[in-house]
Amino acid sequence: MIDLYYWPTPNGHKITLFLEEASLSYEIKPVNIGRGEQFEPDFLKIAPNNRMPAIVDHAPIGGGEPIPIFESGAILLYLADKTQLFLPSDFRQRWVALQWLFWQMGGLGPMAGQNHHFVQYAPERIPYAMDRYVNETSRLYGVLNKHLSDGRAYVAGQDYSIADMAIYPWIVPHVRQQQDLNDFAALKAWFERIAARPATIAAYKVGETVSTKPTVDDEAKKILFGQTAKTVR
Structure with a gap:
């Protein structure tokens, strides 16, 4: 099982596209970035850059402790490596x-x-x-x-x-x-x-179950567009 810390933004959709294509079991953990949930201490332990998406893989290759991964490109590479899918072998x-x-x-x-x-x-x-x-x-x-x-x-x-x-x-x-x-x-x-692609359609439907409201409203602007180093201290 993979926990996906997610909000339906372009970077969030990248990961649901992979998970749906690969038919991997995953659980959505919503992170409403417009309400500041990306600054919750438990989330920052997984994603120190206070950005989603992030994942926690509870069944990593070789076993052992769950592996947290942040940054969407790194997550895609991790999942491709884990499944041996969607990255050419040539x-x-x-x-x-x-x-x-x-x-x-x-x-x-x-x-x-x-x-x-x-x-x-x-x-x-x-x-x-x-x-x-x-x-x-x-x-x-x-x-x-x-x-x-x-x-x-x-x-x-x-x-x-x-x-x-x-x-x-x-x-x-x-x-x-x-x-x-x-x-x-x-x-x-x-x-x-x-x-x-069926998996693309499914991935975007997942996003609709999480939120169909605009991520950026007046309240969100104060959170998303005013961050400095002090934000992460």
Whole structure:
């Protein structure tokens, strides 16, 4: 059994995508980040960066004490290693998948996240910041679209992988990111292919059972957007 500390955000959806695809037993432990539950002492023992998702694997390979893992990319790698699923065994294709996993973690996620912040939530509309992150999101969509334009079904080739699971949830809010998928034909086909997978549908239904309310409201803004080093002391 795996405990999944979760809220239905792009990073949270990454992990339910894997767990549903692999048919692993898991229990959702909701962490309402809009109400500050990520600062609870018990959660910080698992995820010291006060961010979800995080997992606790109660049946790790080799037995022994439960293993806690934080950071969504690390969780995907851990689950792929545990199950021997969704990470190519071929050396070259494995490294294609890993490069694109880190591309999402270091590029698409942070840039789209800043896009969301300045376009949707910032108390002041700052045209330079909005244009900066909308344009960078567009550039990243273009990079992925070009990569997918050689006929591959998925990011690492013809097989679905953790790279796809990491990227897909950050494309779901493309309208909020001011991106038109019709401008990216190969990306759009890839997106629709993943959206139709039964496990993708199941994963997003899990999210709906946890919350369908906006994560960011006026109360949440005070919690999510005012953090400093003092927050974690």
